[in-house]
Amino acid sequence: MPLAQTKTSVPVIVDNEKCIADKGCTVCVDVCPLDVLAIDLLINKAYMKYDECWYCTPCEADCPTGAVTVNIPYLLR
Ligand code: SF4
Ligand code: SF4
Incomplete structure (x- = not known):
């Protein structure tokens, strides 16, 4: 699987202001069937x-703070 180049060029963006991984949340990492999300320690x-993404969106739907945005490519919508 290709490593993501930068955190802003990938289809799934996390708003660091909203993310509460520092309080122990790992929901998006846990629900992703591809294991492409991680916590930056x-x-x-x-x-x-x-x-790499299937655009299945549980990471966005299940994030308790709405920190995750999945940018689904136009051709897949
Ligand atoms: S589910 Fe939301 S709050 Fe939890 S680690 Fe992921 S982005 Fe952060
Ligand atoms: S949309 Fe699906 S495959 Fe993509 S990061 Fe979220 S859970 Fe993982």
Whole structure:
């Protein structure tokens, strides 16, 4: 799986202001069937580690603070 180049060029974006991974939340990481999300242990926030996505969106739907945005490509909508 290709490693994500930067945290802003990937389809799944996490709003660090809203993410409460620093309080122990790992919901988005746990629900992702591809295991492409991870917690950045330097800042204790979730991020897309691998640039691979099924656009199934439980990460966005289940995040308790609405921190996750899945940008579904136009052709898949
Ligand atoms: S589910 Fe939301 S609050 Fe929890 S780790 Fe993921 S982005 Fe952060
Ligand atoms: S949309 Fe699905 S595959 Fe993509 S990061 Fe979220 S849970 Fe994982």
